[in-house]
Amino acid sequence: MTQIVDLPDPEQLALRILRRERAAVASGLNLLDNKLAEARNRSARLLAALAGEHWLKDGHLIGITGPPGAGKSSLVAAMIREWRLSGRSVGVLAVDPSSRPELGGGALLGDRIRIKHASYDEGLFIRSLANRNQLGGVANEVWPMSWLMLACFDIVVIETVGVGQTEIDIAEIGDTVCYVAQPASGDTIQYLKSGIIEIPDIFAVNKADLGAAAHKTASEIGRSAPRQDRREDWDYPVCLVSATTHTGITAMLEHCDRHRSFLANAGWLDKLRLRHQRAWVVRLLKEEFGTFGLELLGGRHLIGQRLSENPSHQFAEYERMRKHIFSRFISINQPGSPTT
Amino acid sequence: MPAAPKDRDQPWLMRTYSGHSSAKASNELYRTNLAKGQTGLSVAFDLPTQTGYDADSPLARGEVGKVGVPISHIEDMDQLFAEIPLDKMNTSMTINATAAWLLSLYVGLAQRRGIAPSQLSGTTQNDIIKEYLSRGTYIYPPGPSMRLIADTINYTVKHVPKWNPTNVCSYHLQEAGATPVQELAYALCTAMAVLDRVKASGEIEAQAFPQVVERISFFVNAGIRFVEECCKLRAFGELWDQLTLTRYQVTDPKLRRFRYGVQVNSLGLTEAQPENNVQRIVLEMLAVVLSKRARARAIQLPAWNEAMGLPRPWDQQWALRMQQVMAFETDLLEYGDILDGSPVIAAKVSELIEGARREIENVEAQGGIIAAIESGYIKRELVGSHMDRLRAIESGDLKIIGVNCFQETAESPLTLGGDGAIMKTDPAAEREQIERLQAHRRNRNDAEVRAALQALTDAAKSGENVMPGSIRCALAGVSTGEWGDTLRAVFGEFRPPTGIDIAIDSRQVLGKKDQVSELRERVARTGNAIGRPLKLLVGKPGLDGHSNGAEQVAVKARDVGFEVVYDGIRLTPQQIAQAAQEEGVHVVGLSILSGSHMELVESVLQELRSRDLANLPVIAGGIIPREDAERLVALGVRAVYTPKDFSLNAIMGDIVDLVRECNGLERLGLLH
Numbered sequence A: 001m002t003q004i005v006d007l008p009d010p011e012q013l014a015l016r017i018l019r020r021e022r023a024a025v026a027s028g029l030n031l032l033d034n035k036l037a038e039a040r041n042r043s044a045r046l047l048a049a050l051a052g053e054h055w056l057k058d059g060h061l062i063g064i065t066g067p068p069g070a071g072k073s074s075l076v077a078a079m080i081r082e083w084r085l086s087g088r089s090v091g092v093l094a095v096d097p098s099s100r101p102e103l104g105g106g107a108l109l110g111d112r113i114r115i116k117h118a119s120y121d122e123g124l125f126i127r128s129l130a131n132r133n134q135l136g137g138v139a140n141e142v143w144p145m146s147w148l149m150l151a152c153f154d155i156v157v158i159e160t161v162g163v164g165q166t167e168i169d170i171a172e173i174g175d176t177v178c179y180v181a182q183p184a185s186g187d188t189i190q191y192l193k194s195g196i197i198e199i200p201d202i203f204a205v206n207k208a209d210l211g212a213a214a215h216k217t218a219s220e221i222g223r224s225a226p227r228q229d230r231r232e233d234w235d236y237p238v239c240l241v242s243a244t245t246h247t248g249i250t251a252m253l254e255h256c257d258r259h260r261s262f263l264a265n266a267g268w269l270d271k272l273r274l275r276h277q278r279a280w281v282v283r284l285l286k287e288e289f290g291t292f293g294l295e296l297l298g299g300r301h302l303i304g305q306r307l308s309e310n311p312s313h314q315f316a317e318y319e320r321m322r323k324h325i326f327s328r329f330i331s332i333n334q335p336g337s338p339t340t
Numbered sequence B: 001m002p003a004a005p006k007d008r009d010q011p012w013l014m015r016t017y018s019g020h021s022s023a024k025a026s027n028e029l030y031r032t033n034l035a036k037g038q039t040g041l042s043v044a045f046d047l048p049t050q051t052g053y054d055a056d057s058p059l060a061r062g063e064v065g066k067v068g069v070p071i072s073h074i075e076d077m078d079q080l081f082a083e084i085p086l087d088k089m090n091t092s093m094t095i096n097a098t099a100a101w102l103l104s105l106y107v108g109l110a111q112r113r114g115i116a117p118s119q120l121s122g123t124t125q126n127d128i129i130k131e132y133l134s135r136g137t138y139i140y141p142p143g144p145s146m147r148l149i150a151d152t153i154n155y156t157v158k159h160v161p162k163w164n165p166t167n168v169c170s171y172h173l174q175e176a177g178a179t180p181v182q183e184l185a186y187a188l189c190t191a192m193a194v195l196d197r198v199k200a201s202g203e204i205e206a207q208a209f210p211q212v213v214e215r216i217s218f219f220v221n222a223g224i225r226f227v228e229e230c231c232k233l234r235a236f237g238e239l240w241d242q243l244t245l246t247r248y249q250v251t252d253p254k255l256r257r258f259r260y261g262v263q264v265n266s267l268g269l270t271e272a273q274p275e276n277n278v279q280r281i282v283l284e285m286l287a288v289v290l291s292k293r294a295r296a297r298a299i300q301l302p303a304w305n306e307a308m309g310l311p312r313p314w315d316q317q318w319a320l321r322m323q324q325v326m327a328f329e330t331d332l333l334e335y336g337d338i339l340d341g342s343p344v345i346a347a348k349v350s351e352l353i354e355g356a357r358r359e360i361e362n363v364e365a366q367g368g369i370i371a372a373i374e375s376g377y378i379k380r381e382l383v384g385s386h387m388d389r390l391r392a393i394e395s396g397d398l399k400i401i402g403v404n405c406f407q408e409t410a411e412s413p414l415t416l417g418g419d420g421a422i423m424k425t426d427p428a429a430e431r432e433q434i435e436r437l438q439a440h441r442r443n444r445n446d447a448e449v450r451a452a453l454q455a456l457t458d459a460a461k462s463g464e465n466v467m468p469g470s471i472r473c474a475l476a477g478v479s480t481g482e483w484g485d486t487l488r489a490v491f492g493e494f495r496p497p498t499g500i501d502i503a504i505d506s507r508q509v510l511g512k513k514d515q516v517s518e519l520r521e522r523v524a525r526t527g528n529a530i531g532r533p534l535k536l537l538v539g540k541p542g543l544d545g546h547s548n549g550a551e552q553v554a555v556k557a558r559d560v561g562f563e564v565v566y567d568g569i570r571l572t573p574q575q576i577a578q579a580a581q582e583e584g585v586h587v588v589g590l591s592i593l594s595g596s597h598m599e600l601v602e603s604v605l606q607e608l609r610s611r612d613l614a615n616l617p618v619i620a621g622g623i624i625p626r627e628d629a630e631r632l633v634a635l636g637v638r639a640v641y642t643p644k645d646f647s648l649n650a651i652m653g654d655i656v657d658l659v660r661e662c663n664g665l666e667r668l669g670l671l672h
Ligand code: B12
Pocket: B044, B045, B046, B047, B067, B068, B094, B133, B134, B135, B136, B137, B171, B172, B175, B176, B266, B267, B268, B269, B270, B305, B306, B307, B308, B309, B310, B311, B538, B543, B544, B545, B546, B547, B548, B549, B550, B552, B553, B588, B589, B590, B591, B592, B593, B594, B595, B596, B619, B620, B621, B622, B623, B641, B642, B643, B644, B645, B646, B647, B648, B651
């Protein structure tokens, strides 16, 4: 099959990615997106080759979530402008919804237009992704892709599909999660009530240029946010921003930086990232094989242990576990073998 | 007995929309057209002039002098109107984002020739809203753009009273797919936004406001359903009359008259059997002249070869003659309104009025037309309407003679000539324009240029009317790009929503249903075989604003299961290649209708090669003459589509096969 011949050599690709070659980043992302068996093997090798200590210490993974139309993409654009001015390179993963499978499952990936205004910029890389009808506001592919980007960009931003209440996944990817609200929106109020408020580390009330309503929403959020005291010592800031007039952006970015230092100083950054990796492996396995699949591997606890033994090879470990389940399935389905 | 000439109504103003290559060449064309009996001028500008770039800007590459005349500074304007008396001429300029600038050049030129601005008459199109929705030559965000419109209105009402400072356009909305009701509703919402903005500027005293209302004229469309279109124009008149009375308290009925010019529908003009376009154009014209109460003030007609490329002088002459036959040979102008009293017409008119009122209320409830543009609502509605139209053509429910029925034809003698039966612009025009501009820059007073630009910046910032500062710039020899950039620095730039994110499940018709299901299956199967879902980039390189084709290809591709990246119009080849790389697409589809396909496609291919993407398949579509299509294929383009390829399903089938072939899979062939 020709397409396998065309798959890149993962170790060489990793070297080029670490050198921040754009073409290599692009083909690495293509590889991670590829579901053919040989591509999965090479993906695991690619991520293993990219792994290392730095993966738990460097860079900053920032998740941006919030209802559709709140201005997430516009705000990401404004943030990028500041980061680029200060010389930091940025990778973006923007997730858009797919249409339902019975309607073809296609997708319009329209965030680039909002995020990108500068013409050509070597230090910015945007990949749009369709969520492919997976629940939770991001796509499974986001997990390995964000790790690839972390190996070559100072900042990695993930913009979720704005679905309002269900995008809990982002909490299992980002070091720092920002919730973007828009003034006087019912979505936000519902969100406040739903209790998922504990996820975001930073709240940004966008469209502050619209005036009083923005202040009102900000103070409503301000009132409910601290109650959660998820992590002591973190103050869950609420900032008023306007992507359009570019106000409040630097303050918001300072909160992002401050949150990252907070995690690093408390010794939580690497732990958080490891925890996220484990959560993703379990999630992906469960999605593919169900609880039964997890049982075949000895249950969540054992899976966690296996992953902890080899912190920089989580993806390879995941592939091994997948293959293990497959082989068990096959042997179970052999004639004569007991079905439990 | 034929009526005595004095009993006949005056005919409308007859225009031909034209301009190409250079100010000099266009001036010659205008003078011949005037000699042929044309009674007004309608200037087509090239895209750099319309989007505020100089001829030597990298963004202007390949576009200078192509679809209109390049005007870079006052000397170009002088040449364009050489030997044409400005005080006697009625000049219509299709200019929008840079309208204040071109008007300043015109006024400045008049001053230089010793003609008082008060003697000038004509029109600047100057409607930014339909640029965001359809036409594509926007620059600044809505706020500052509306302010520029208000500035030109406030200025002309006081100093150039015979000028129509703005022409609210529904024409372009129909060309982007709008239904008659949408055309009515969105045009009237636009007029309200303009008038409200002028009112808010506080520059006009309350008792003078009716004069402003009177200066608002419209530019509308008339499609082939000419009975309905005629009713639409009567509906327009009634709605405008009521609106100006109730919302703006204009008590004098004369000031409430709905004044409009027309270009008839071109979207329905075909590449196949192009001679049939002549009948279409004549019937469409009938819609806007038939009813005396709702008759057009000015008409310009497209030519029979509209879907093939730019018209030659003879093609335009033929279109002008259609008007002249209608006005001077028929008895049309001898009667009063021949539709008054018809219950059928009255019922249709009320139905349209009802529909328009509902949609106007809907838009007002969303905060007005600007808000509804920013949110993407109106653009989505237009893309949806156009999609419905194309699907009806594809399914055969909407018959287009020569396209989806009666396709068999004898060879047409009209298209036999060696020139491809279209106008070829001067290939040396771009270089010459650049040389002329650079020589001009050397010959002007730099200090005065700088001072004039500073004054413009100050006015833009302070909120003072930009017209006096712009006229000073014109006289100082400032260039179009300098004017545009100066305001860009103050106002910023804007890209409106693309509107392709229409809800997929709310649309019932999907063209030929069985074909769509088959396509979905093919797309999914191919994605599985190559490991990830098929991803298509639809790209619009250059300054070309024709987005219809790109939008519909994008929407269709999504419907059949592609993951589609489309970032809107006016991107550089570099931006497109970069997006192709970052997004990891399987195929790049370029859409180009501006005539600059050779330069632009070549640049995109080169940019792809420089990113290790030489093997990424590229296809192209748009107004591309056959010989150019062959040259593009020789450059490596895998397929070229033109308007005669009306079946989007068939195009999708081809794209799937192209991806399959490039990935070592066998082709699946034609759809069943
Ligand atoms: C509609 C229209 C407009 C609308 C555009 C609305 C919009 N948002 O798209 C309006 C009124 C705004 C407009 C304006 C202008 N227009 Co115009 N317009 C047309 C018209 C009548 C139809 C084009 C169209 O939309 N067709 C419907 C779509 C669905 O068809 P399509 O784009 O051709 O796409 C089909 C195929 O070509 C192919 N395809 C196209 N792209 C792609 C891409 C891919 C990937 C694939 C696979 C296939 C594919 O598939 C489609 C399905 O069949 C044509 C003439 C004609 N009848 O074709 C002139 C025409 C394109 N316009 C023309 C001109 C000059 C202009 C102006 C520049 C005039 C001026 N000087 O100001 C302006 C400015 C526009 C700008 N900013 O660039 C010229 C271009 C001349 C040339 N190429 O040499 C034409 C040919 C008319 C003429 N004969 O003079 N226009």
